[in-house]
Amino acid sequence: MAGFGTVGQGFAEVLALRKDFIKERYGEDARLVCVMDSSTYAADPDGLDPLELVARKKSTGKVGDVRYQDSVEVMKSVEFDLLVEVSPTDVKTGGAGLKSITFALESKKDVITVNKGPLALKFGELVSLARKNRCKFRFEGSVGGAMPIINLCHENLVGEKIASIRGIFNGTCNYILSKMDNGQTFEQALKEAQQMGYAETDPTNDIEGYDSACKAVILANSVFGRDVTFSDVEITGISSITSEAIALAAANNMVIRLIGEVSPTKLEVSPRLIPKGHPLSIAGTLNAAQIVSDLAGPISISGRGAGRKETASAILSDLIAIMDDRKRT
Amino acid sequence: MAGFGTVGQGFAEVLALRKDFIKERYGEDARLVCVMDSSTYAADPDGLDPLELVARKKSTGKVGDVRYQDSVEVMKSVEFDLLVEVSPTDVKTGGAGLKSITFALESKKDVITVNKGPLALKFGELVSLARKNRCKFRFEGSVGGAMPIINLCHENLVGEKIASIRGIFNGTCNYILSKMDNGQTFEQALKEAQQMGYAETDPTNDIEGYDSACKAVILANSVFGRDVTFSDVEITGISSITSEAIALAAANNMVIRLIGEVSPTKLEVSPRLIPKGHPLSIAGTLNAAQIVSDLAGPISISGRGAGRKETASAILSDLIAIMDDRKRT
Numbered sequence: 001m002a003g004f005g006t007v008g009q010g011f012a013e014v015l016a017l018r019k020d021f022i023k024e025r026y027g028e029d030a031r032l033v034c035v036m037d038s039s040t041y042a043a044d045p046d047g048l049d050p051l052e053l054v055a056r057k058k059s060t061g062k063v064g065d066v067r068y069q070d071s072v073e074v075m076k077s078v079e080f081d082l083l084v085e086v087s088p089t090d091v092k093t094g095g096a097g098l099k100s101i102t103f104a105l106e107s108k109k110d111v112i113t114v115n116k117g118p119l120a121l122k123f124g125e126l127v128s129l130a131r132k133n134r135c136k137f138r139f140e141g142s143v144g145g146a147m148p149i150i151n152l153c154h155e156n157l158v159g160e161k162i163a164s165i166r167g168i169f170n171g172t173c174n175y176i177l178s179k180m181d182n183g184q185t186f187e188q189a190l191k192e193a194q195q196m197g198y199a200e201t202d203p204t205n206d207i208e209g210y211d212s213a214c215k216a217v218i219l220a221n222s223v224f225g226r227d228v229t230f231s232d233v234e235i236t237g238i239s240s241i242t243s244e245a246i247a248l249a250a251a252n253n254m255v256i257r258l259i260g261e262v263s264p265t266k267l268e269v270s271p272r273l274i275p276k277g278h279p280l281s282i283a284g285t286l287n288a289a290q291i292v293s294d295l296a297g298p299i300s301i302s303g304r305g306a307g308r309k310e311t312a313s314a315i316l317s318d319l320i321a322i323m324d325d326r327k328r329t
Numbered sequence: 330m331a332g333f334g335t336v337g338q339g340f341a342e343v344l345a346l347r348k349d350f351i352k353e354r355y356g357e358d359a360r361l362v363c364v365m366d367s368s369t370y371a372a373d374p375d376g377l378d379p380l381e382l383v384a385r386k387k388s389t390g391k392v393g394d395v396r397y398q399d400s401v402e403v404m405k406s407v408e409f410d411l412l413v414e415v416s417p418t419d420v421k422t423g424g425a426g427l428k429s430i431t432f433a434l435e436s437k438k439d440v441i442t443v444n445k446g447p448l449a450l451k452f453g454e455l456v457s458l459a460r461k462n463r464c465k466f467r468f469e470g471s472v473g474g475a476m477p478i479i480n481l482c483h484e485n486l487v488g489e490k491i492a493s494i495r496g497i498f499n500g501t502c503n504y505i506l507s508k509m510d511n512g513q514t515f516e517q518a519l520k521e522a523q524q525m526g527y528a529e530t531d532p533t534n535d536i537e538g539y540d541s542a543c544k545a546v547i548l549a550n551s552v553f554g555r556d557v558t559f560s561d562v563e564i565t566g567i568s569s570i571t572s573e574a575i576a577l578a579a580a581n582n583m584v585i586r587l588i589g590e591v592s593p594t595k596l597e598v599s600p601r602l603i604p605k606g607h608p609l610s611i612a613g614t615l616n617a618a619q620i621v622s623d624l625a626g627p628i629s630i631s632g633r634g635a636g637r638k639e640t641a642s643a644i645l646s647d648l649i650a651i652m653d654d655r656k657r658t
Contacts, residue, residue: 014624146625148485156477159645277612279631295343295642296475299632302608303625313624316488328657
C-alpha cells in the first residue's frame with residue numbers, strides 16, 4: 001500500500017475488520033506486505049498487522065522505521081501482487097501516485113487506486129498498460145467515495161447502452177447549496193462547511209468545481225471510452241450563486257445543484273436547476289449520479305462521497321472483485 | 330421462456346436488440362428454443378425469431394400454433410439450459426410460475442424470474458433446490474424493475490454488513506403520494522393514476538401495500554437470509570392518508586412515502602415521514618431503496634420500478650451474469 005493518510009489508515013482498519021470474511025471466502029488472508037507513507041515504510045513478507053500500523057502512525061506520525069526517497073525503489077525491494085495506491089492527489093503532475101501505479105502495472109501487478117490525479121491526467125496510458133500486461137486496474141473510490149458508480153456502469157449495467165451520466169460529485173458544494181436552500185448566504189454556508197471540516201481553509205478546489213471536474217474526466221474516460229483530461233472540462237463553480245437565485249429556484253419548486261454532466265459529446269461541470277423530488281435534488285454532503293441508458297432508463301445512485309471508512313469500503317469492493325477473479329482462474 | 334405478456338415480449342425485443350452484443354461477448358447467440366404464453370407455445374431447437382413471436386402475438390393473440398395444458402409437459406419436450414419465467418404473478422398459490430421454476434431447477438436448469446408469487450411464497454425451498462442442483466437462480470427484476478437492488482447487495486456490496494434496507498417498492502403509490510404533495514386529494518390522485526395506466530381498476534394490491542410487501546419478503550429472504558413469507562409482513566397501505574396529513578408534513582419540510590423496511594428483525598410496509606432532500610423523498614413513479622451498511626453507510630438507488638423494456642433490462646442483466654459465469658468455467 002502506497003499512502004497512509006486517512007484513506008490508507010481507513011483501509012488498514014477495514015482489512016482488520018474483514019480478516020475473517022476474507023479468510024472464509026478465499027481460504028487465505030490478504031497479507032499487507034509493505035506500507036509506505038510519504039517518507040517511511042514498513043515491510044514484512046509474512047504480513048504486517050494493520051492495526052499496529054495505524055497505532056504507530058498515530059503515536060509517531062510515521063508508519064515505518066525505514067526512510068525512503070523513491071517509492072519505486074521500495075516496491076522493487078518487496079514481493080507483492082497488488083498495489084493499493086492512496087497517496088495524496090496531485091492533479092498537476094500526477095505526483096508519486098502516477099509513478100507508483102505505472103511501475104506496478106509495468107511489473108504486471110494488479111492496482112487499486114482512489115487517486116484522482118493519475119486518473120485525470122493519464123487514464124488512457126494506464127488502462128492500455130494494464131491491458132497489455134493483463135493486470136486488473138480498478139478505481140471505484142476515485143469517484144463518489146462509497147457510491148458504487150464505476151463498477152455499477154461496468155458490471156451491473158454492462159448490457160445497457162449508457163447515453164449520459166449527470167451527477168453531484170462534490171459533497172462540500174452540495175452541503176453549501178443545501179444550507180443556502182435553508183436561507184444561509186453563500187459566505188455563511190461556506191464558513192459553516194469549514195467549521196464542520198467539510199471544506200478546506202482554501203476551498204477553491206471544491207467550490208470552483210475543479211474536484212468535480214476530475215471526477216467527470218474519470219467517468220468520461222472509463223464509462224464512455226473517451227480520451228479527455230482536466231483541461232477539456234467546461235467548468236463553472238458555485239461561488240457566484242446568490243441567495244436570490246436560490247430563492248427564485250425555490251419559488252419554482254427547484255433547487256440549484258452543482259452537476260457534472262458526461263456523455264459521448266458533453267463534459268461539463270456547472271450549477272443546474274433540479275426539480276425538488278428529483279433523485280439529484282438530494283441535500284447534505286452526499287454524492288449522487290443519474291445514469292441514463294437505453295433499456296433501464298434513468299438509474300440513480302447516491303452515497304457518502306468521502307470519509308475514512310467509506311472510501312475504504314470502495315477499495316474493499318475492488319479488492320473482492322480482484323480476488324474473486326483470481327479464485328475463478 | 331414461460332410467459333409472453335408485456336415483460337416476456339419486452340425481453341424478446343431486448344434479445345433482438347442485443348443480438349450483436351451477445352454474439353460478440355460470448356461467440357454465440359442466445360437461442361430462444363421455446364416460448365409459452367398462457368395456452369400455446371412455439372418451439373424450435375435452432376432458435377425462434379423473437380420479433381416474429383412478438384408480431385404473431387400482436388396479430389393473433391397467441392405466441393404459437395400448438396395448444397398445451399401443462400407447462401411442465403412442454404418443458405419436458407424441449408432441450409433447454411435456462412428458463413426465463415415471466416408468467417402472471419399469483420401470490421396465493423404461486424401459480425404456473427412456481428411449477429415451472431420448480432421443474433426447471435429439479436432438472437438442473439438455470440432460472441431467471443421476475444415473478445413475485447413463487448419468490449414470496451417458496452423462496453427458501455427454491456434457493457435450496459437451486460443450490461443442491463448447482464443451478465443459477467436469479468430474480469433481479471422481481472424487486473424494483475430496472476433498479477438493480479438485489480445484485481447490488483449480493484455483488485457490489487458483498488463486503489458490507491448490511492444492517493437494513495428501506496425503500497419505495499411501488500411506483501403507483503409513489504405517484505399518488507407525489508400528486509397529493511401538489512395538492513390533489515387521495516381520490517383525485519388515484520383516479521389520475523388509473524387514467525395514466527399506473528393503477529389498475531381494482532387498485533387494492535398497490536394502495537394497500539400488498540405489492541410492496543411481496544418485495545419486502547423477497548429482500549428479507551435474499552439479502553438477510555431470513556425465512557419469511559407474505560403473512561409475516563406488518564402492512565399499512567396509503568388509502569387512509571389525508572390531504573391534511575400531507576400538508577402537515579410539508580409544513581415541517583417533509584413528505585409522506587410508502588416505505589418497506591427490511592432488516593434482520595424488521596419486516597414492515599407503512600407510510601413514513603421523509604425529509605425533503607432525502608434520497609427516499611423522490612417523486613413520481615420511481616422506485617427507490619436505501620441500503621445501510623457498516624462501512625459504506627447509506628447507499629441509495631432509484632429507477633423505474635416497472636415497464637416493458639425496464640423489467641426486460643433486469644432480466645438481461647441476470648442473463649449476462651449467468652453467461653459470464655458459464656464462460657469462466
